[in-house]
Amino acid sequence: MKIVVAIKQVPERDAQIRIAADGKWIDESDLSYTINEPDAYALEEALRLKEKNGAGEVIVVCAGPERVQSTLREALAKGADRAIHIEADDLAALDTLGVAQVLADAIRGESPDLILTGLQSDDLGLGQTGVVLAELLGIPHATIIMQVEVAGAGLKVKRELEDGWFQHVEMPLPALLTIQSGGNKLRYATLMGIKKAKTKELKTVPAAASSSTPTITLERVYLPEKQKKTEMLTGSPDEVAAKIVDKLKFEVRVI
Amino acid sequence: MSGVLVVMEQRGGAWNRMSFEAFEAGLALANKLGTDCIAAVVGESVQSMAWDSKSQPNAMYAVENGALKEYTSDAFVEALAQVIKKLQPAYVVFPHTYQVRDFAPALATRFKQVLISDVVAVHEGPVFVRQLLQGKLNADYKHSSQGPCFISVQAGSFRAEQAPASALTMEVFTPELDATKVRNRPGERFRESAQTVDLSSAPVIVSVGRGIGEQENIGVVEELATALGAEIAASRPICDNGWLPMERQVGSSGQTVSPKLYLAVGISGAIQHLVGMKGSKTVIAINKDENAPIFEVADYGVVGDLFEIVPALTKAIQNAKG
Numbered sequence: 001m002k003i004v005v006a007i008k009q010v011p012e013r014d015a016q017i018r019i020a021a022d023g024k025w026i027d028e029s030d031l032s033y034t035i036n037e038p039d040a041y042a043l044e045e046a047l048r049l050k051e052k053n054g055a056g057e058v059i060v061v062c063a064g065p066e067r068v069q070s071t072l073r074e075a076l077a078k079g080a081d082r083a084i085h086i087e088a089d090d091l092a093a094l095d096t097l098g099v100a101q102v103l104a105d106a107i108r109g110e111s112p113d114l115i116l117t118g119l120q121s122d123d124l125g126l127g128q129t130g131v132v133l134a135e136l137l138g139i140p141h142a143t144i145i146m147q148v149e150v151a152g153a154g155l156k157v158k159r160e161l162e163d164g165w166f167q168h169v170e171m172p173l174p175a176l177l178t179i180q181s182g183g184n185k186l187r188y189a190t191l192m193g194i195k196k197a198k199t200k201e202l203k204t205v206p207a208a209a210s211s212s213t214p215t216i217t218l219e220r221v222y223l224p225e226k227q228k229k230t231e232m233l234t235g236s237p238d239e240v241a242a243k244i245v246d247k248l249k250f251e252v253r254v255i
Numbered sequence: 256m257s258g259v260l261v262v263m264e265q266r267g268g269a270w271n272r273m274s275f276e277a278f279e280a281g282l283a284l285a286n287k288l289g290t291d292c293i294a295a296v297v298g299e300s301v302q303s304m305a306w307d308s309k310s311q312p313n314a315m316y317a318v319e320n321g322a323l324k325e326y327t328s329d330a331f332v333e334a335l336a337q338v339i340k341k342l343q344p345a346y347v348v349f350p351h352t353y354q355v356r357d358f359a360p361a362l363a364t365r366f367k368q369v370l371i372s373d374v375v376a377v378h379e380g381p382v383f384v385r386q387l388l389q390g391k392l393n394a395d396y397k398h399s400s401q402g403p404c405f406i407s408v409q410a411g412s413f414r415a416e417q418a419p420a421s422a423l424t425m426e427v428f429t430p431e432l433d434a435t436k437v438r439n440r441p442g443e444r445f446r447e448s449a450q451t452v453d454l455s456s457a458p459v460i461v462s463v464g465r466g467i468g469e470q471e472n473i474g475v476v477e478e479l480a481t482a483l484g485a486e487i488a489a490s491r492p493i494c495d496n497g498w499l500p501m502e503r504q505v506g507s508s509g510q511t512v513s514p515k516l517y518l519a520v521g522i523s524g525a526i527q528h529l530v531g532m533k534g535s536k537t538v539i540a541i542n543k544d545e546n547a548p549i550f551e552v553a554d555y556g557v558v559g560d561l562f563e564i565v566p567a568l569t570k571a572i573q574n575a576k577g
Contacts, residue, residue, distance in 0.1 A: 013465075013523075017391050017546070026392070096360070096369045119356075123388055125526075126372050128360035131328075135361040140438035141328065143357045160508060161444060162353050164501070168442035180508075182495030215400040216369045219382065224393045224548065228538075230556045240557050241567035244539065245575045247555055252516050252537045254459050254483065255575055 001056040001150070003046045004107050005080065006117040006133070008036040009064055009071040013122065023220050025092060035071050038118025042179040044186050045148055046116050047079045053150065057081045059110060063088045063102050063207060076197035077189035083200070088207035095214040100132040105208035108137065112174060114155070119144050119178040127178075134176035141176040142169050146183040256403065259285040260344035261312070262335065263296040264352055266326075268304060273350035275308040275415035277408040281348035282310050284377055290345070295338055295428075297331060299324035302427055305420035316342075317425040322432040328358040329437040334430040336365050341428065344403055351407040363405040370405040371396050373526070375412040385409075389525040390548035410507070410530045452486070452502045454510045459485035459518075462505055462532070463493055466521020466542060466561055470498045475565050476520050482572040488512070490528045506531035521561050524549030541565065 011017070011031045018027040035043075043060065050056040060075040062068045063086035072083040086106045091099060107115065115134070120127035134141035146166070147158035154172040160180050161167055189197075233243045248255045261281035263274035278294060285292035294312035296304060302317035318338055322330045339347060339362075349355040351373050363370040375393075376384040383396045383406055398404035454460060461480040467473060473493075480487040487503060494504040505512055506528040513534035520541050522528060525548070532538070533552050540553035541561050550556045557564055 011388070013389070014544075017388060019392070026388075097364060097367065100364075125385075125387065125389070126370075127356055128363075128370060128372060131357070131360035132364050132369075135364040141357075141361070142439060144353060160353070162507065163511075164446055164509065165444050166447065167444045170440040170442070172438055181491065182501075185497070212367065213400070214369075215367065215398065215402070216371055216404075217397050217399045219395040219397050221387060221392045221394045223546075224386070224390070224551055226551050227533075228552055228554055230550050230553045232556045232558065234557075237559070237563040237567040238571070240559065240564055241571035244555070244557070244568055245571045247539070248483075248516070248572070249575065254516050255572060 001049065001053055001114060002110070002112045003049060003056065003058050003114045003116060004110060004112040005039070005043045005046045005058060005060045005075070006103055006107070006115060006130070007039040007043065007060055007062045007071060007075060008118070008121050009033045009062060009068040010036045010121055010123040019221055023222070024218060025221060033067060033071065035074065036118050036121050038120060038179060038181050040118075040186055041181045041183060042116040042118050043075055043078065043080065044184045045179050047187070048184060049114075049148060049150070059084065059112070061086065061103065061106060063099065064091055065089045069202065072202055073197055074189060076200045076202070077193040078187055079193060081200065083202040085202060085204045086207050087204055093214070095216050096126055096128045096132055098212060098214060100129050100136055101212070102207045103129070103133055104136040106205055107133075114173060115176040117176070117178055119180050130176055130178035137176070139174045139176055140171050141178070142171060143178040144180045145177045146180050148177060256343045256345050258291045258293055258342070258344045259288070259346045259348060260339070260342055261292065261294045261348045263294055264350055264354060265296055265298055265301060265304060268301065270304070271350060271352055272415075273352055273410050276410065276413045277348050277350035278308065278312070279310060279413040279415050280374070280377060280408045281346070283413070284346060284348070284381060287379065287381065288345075293342065293344065297323055297334060302425045306423040307418055307420040309416040309418040311423065315423050315425045317427045318430060319427055320430055320432050322434045322437060325441050326354055327437050327439050327441060328361060329439065330432055331358045332362045332365065333432055333436075335362055337430040338428060339366070339403060347403050347405045349405070349407040351409050355407050359405060359407055366402050368400070368402050368405055370407060371398070372407045373409050374406050375409050386526050389523060390529065391546060409526065411533060447501070454486055454488055454503070454505065454512045457486040457512065458515045459483055460488050460505075460512055460514045460516070461485045461518045461520065462488040462490065462522060463499070463520050464490040464522030465492045466523070467493070470496070472562070473498055475562065479518075479520070479565050479569045479572070482569045482576070483518070485516075485518070490522050490525075519549050519553070520565060522549050523547045524552065
């Protein structure tokens with residue numbers, strides 16, 4: 001089975017976020033980046049499917065500036081067979097449809113049996129790129145997937161629903177799945193894997209020119225307004241503990 | 256092209272209550288624009304469903320077809336595409352449910368549009384507010400093209416008031432669907448195992464998040480829960496890692512809780528977690544990052560190292576309880 005995993009590179013979770021001078025995005029100058037966590041689960045699922053079937057190819061695809069190559073190298077070190085870097089310096093100028101078009105143009109020629117991606121990104125969190133990509137490629141999709149099994153000529157997937165419910169869905173191939181976190185345990189790259197990754201193919205292709213102007217625009221980013229007035233408790237750990245106990249006794253009344 | 260269309264969600268003739276919150280968002284938008292707010296519900300046979308929310312639509316459509324009995328993206332996208340072509344709304348509003356997440360982006364693509372997902376507020380403009388970076392920032396979005404504007408509304412962002420059920424006259428719209436073009440075959444819904452932990456009725460919850468770092472450290476928080484007589488809960492990453500069972504997860508994919516006290520330890524407060532706990536009466540948050548979004552909903556906050564504060568707190572509670 002030929003599997004494409006679409007990956008996004010996002011700021012590290014612990015990164016200190018500063019708003020950029022134009023107020024439209026964050027200041028990217030001192031940020032460190034990593035793989036979008038749900039995409040790491042998509043990669044893990046792809047690698048496991050390949051291992052289970054004993055054959056196949058896992059191709060990782062990422063759009064963005066040159067820095068995304070480090071994330072692609074990591075994916076290669078974990079076991080992906082080759083990587084495609086779609087060179088796009090200003091993805092922020094595109095909306096979800098524009099990004100999905102760029103991905104679709106790069107993936108179409110590969111004719112994969114299966115496309116996997118995370119259910120949403122940790123930065124924009126729109127949770128749509130996978131579904132839009134499937135629609136553009138004219139293939140069926142299923143979202144928020146926990147497990148994937150090959151069933152005959154198609155797939156049987158376990159889809160997460162709300163409140164602890166699940167559902168199995170059967171679908172034909174080729175297909176696209178958006179993967180939920182937690183379905184598998186993530187692997188680390190081994191030393192051997194890191195060594196091997198250096199010899200694997202990492203191809204850079206230009207992003208196809210966007211044919212559409214964005215339909216939605218991000219006008220401004222800002223710190224959220226507080227929904228509650230938070231009383232901050234300060235002091236040494238023992239002092240803070242005493243203050244909390246005081247609140248628990250006299251305000252919250254749980255002890 | 257005018258008016259606001261709200262797409263309500265139902266299953267087996269029962270409303271998904273988030274639909275009424277989305278309806279309030281749609282109604283507020285329609286009032287701002289001075290247009291009608293129309294509702295539609297999709298299914299096999301939904302015309303007789305009773306409306307039990309205080310605010311009501313100007314008109315209501317039952318979108319019915321046998322192929323819509325079980326949800327599939329293919330059938331829902333095709334059916335709603337036909338509804339939108341007929342009604343020509345300027346705005347299409349959805350509740351941000353798992354089902355909507357599955358099909359609405361594809362529906363918007365049919366109209367060369369992009370869904371503004373997970374909207375938490377609507378301001379003059381209209382400007383649609385949504386969160387970025389796990390809730391660390393808010394962002395204002397505007398629709399900037401011809402064609403309908405699609406938005407989905409986050410749970411708990413708009414308030415709907417329940418009212419006695421009333422029969423609403425629904426006009427039936429029967430989309431033309433070819434069942435053979437539906438590619439996915441959905442199975443029965445199921446639960447993994449009997450839910451043995453009911454966090455929804457727990458008066459005190461101590462909840463642990465990513466800040467705990469490693470599985471071996473969970474014990475520190477368990478001791479605090481024991482001292483407080485609290486149920487222990489967690490945010491999704493803790494359960495994803497198998498450090499606590501899935502049934503102890505609070506958030507949109509886990510349980511929704513409203514205890515007297517919710518003590519959040521090392522939880523940053525991504526929106527998926529906040530929707531599950533923001534009904535708590537009192538929230539205390541301990542986190543090393545002063546900008547963590549959990550502090551936006553906390554009554555009391557402590558910025559610091561949980562590995563110093565939590566053991567001190569456990570000891571202080573044990574002493575206080577004698």
